[in-house]
Amino acid sequence: MTATSGPSGGRSGPSAGGRHVLRQPHALASLRERLRDTFWFAPAAGLVAAFALWWGLAELDTSIVTHLKDEQAYDEIGDLLTFAVDARTIVTTVSAAMMTFIGVVFSISLVAVQMASGQLTPRVVRIFVRSRISKLTLTVFLATFAFSLLVLTSFEGGPDPDPRRVTSVPLLQSLLTLGLVGLSLLLFVAYVSSMLRLMRVGPVLDHIARESLRALASHSGGPVETLPLGPATARLVHREAAGVLREVGVARLVRAAGRHGTVLRLLPRTGDFVVPGTPVLTVHGGTAPSARSLRRTLSVGVERTLYQDPAFGLRQLSDIALRALSPSVHDPTTAVQCLDRIVQFLSMAVHLPLGALHHRDRRGDVRLVQEVPGWTDLVDLAFEEIRWSAAGSPQVTRRLLAALDDLLLLAGEERREPLRRHRALLVEAVERTVPEAADRAFALRPDRQGIG
Known part of the structure; x- marks a missing residue:
């Protein structure tokens, strides 16, 4: 990475919301994941x-x-x-x-x-x-x-x-x-x-869900807070090979920022594809750390992993559901099983503060701000594409309506808007696709088993 002075574009402003990260990854966790x-x-x-x-x-x-x-x-x-x-x-x-x-x-x-x-x-x-x-x-x-x-x-x-x-x-x-x-x-x-x-579909979905929940639990932290970062004084550019951001060396970034008395903001999220010349870090206050001190703090690979990317689990579940709903496969029962696991994931995420991670040093000062998917991002990832493909399958629409209703009961008022939006759009899609009133009424009746 190369430091460049001056203001940075893109997501360089202060975080709208964040949270403490009280647990740092174990020193050998990264090596263990690489070997696995x-x-x-x-x-x-x-x-x-x-x-x-x-x-x-x-x-x-x-x-x-x-x-x-x-x-x-x-x-x-x-x-x-x-x-x-x-x-x-x-x-x-x-x-x-x-x-x-x-x-x-x-x-x-x-x-x-x-x-x-x-x-x-x-x-x-x-x-x-x-x-x-x-x-x-x-x-x-x-x-x-x-x-x-x-x-x-x-x-x-x-x-x-x-x-x-x-x-x-x-x-x-x-x-x-x-x-x-x-x-x-x-x-x-x-x-x-x-x-x-x-x-078998069931064990595969269970494995994906368990790994996703484990990755989501590792992002647990403290209360949401607002942290004004001030103007960016420099930005650090990615100079290594292009690839997917798989892992962030949080501990090393925090130490480097602490030595220079600055706050670093990570621009790409875990799972984003970065190319050489792309800004990856902005520096707020203090002096920019040297490129040598930041070596190997960002791990780039050819594909995403679940280690620090819990949204990748939702991506896999959505992919399996979309393939099951394709005309060549037409397996709505598999799509319903995917929705079961998606609800399991979102029911845990609905209670977690999402938006940005605020990593602190030993003195309690914020040294690294890391973007993570917000609640609306996770809901859109979970339901958007499936909703587009589900209008012609009453088994899936009934399960999807039941899933949204269950999440509406669990979510607080501030997180219900994206759920209500997807529910309204699903109803509109079914009414537009299904011509018979009786068939529409059947397809819009919530059922946790799809067609039980």
Whole structure:
């Protein structure tokens, strides 16, 4: 980012409303989220752990044989060798079959994910990438394959080795290989169950709703307040690659603003697409922080995430509902399920102060103002596009009317206007689309199940 003196355009004025943010994100939260969005870290860590386990168990097996030799217990060594000969056959079979097994399982899984993304929305692929059971299954499968290959290098001699000459018998290594095979079979059952859930609408919507509510809860803060920022003295321009603003390094921005005695205002919202040359921060009072101190405070990527962007959950639910209402699919029941989760999200947001986040330093001074979607923005995102497509489906119009009525009961007077507006527009659309009076009356009767 580059600092430019002078007033800034756009959203540089004072916030109309804001709130305290009492909790700062954990220092490792950003790293954890980045690793969850990758599919390589867990398998790579599993391969390293497999090598470390093999090395440690090989040393223990060598110590066991050395101790038995010191005790001249050659009969016991012979028994271990008999077990090792049988175990070698099993380990050889496991190492030969595991990679084929991995390829078949995950090929089928990718086909299942492709089907789910085609039926619902391409954004559900992210659920598979972030799935713990998917990563754990692939990690154990690869670790079992790699460990079995390493164990094969520990076997000594031919089919009938001499107990007096062997230096190590892979007893513990073979036992762990058998344990890994058993764990792989159990994880295979759990993984197939997880993939089947991913192909069902209900569990996918539940997953999106839970992540959205968790992201929304992380934005909880104190009371609404008005903070006059004064005129902008400088603005900071984005100089890195173009992309979606995925994450804001709040703690680093607050520290940088505190060192320079200034207040920073973040212009784009999380989820906005930014290009090089776009102003991203305005400076109010004090001196502008250096570009070096603000390095990596804004994370830009190729797609949105739910980590600091709770509105992205509504976007996904709306996308699934719109695809269900398209003429090629025509699945109003799925749209009704999406509306169930949208109401769940908005019923929590209706009680939260929305508008702008005021991040404070340890002394309580506001150092960063961050825009977040307001109540009207969330309501429009949730209902606008669905309302346009729902006029010809009585199941969806009835559920949508019931949703708006429920939210009107929960909302305070200051937040009822957008709900009333959407309700009036929905009634107008149905009256304009449905010619028969009896059909119109049926379509405009609120029902939480659509058509129960």
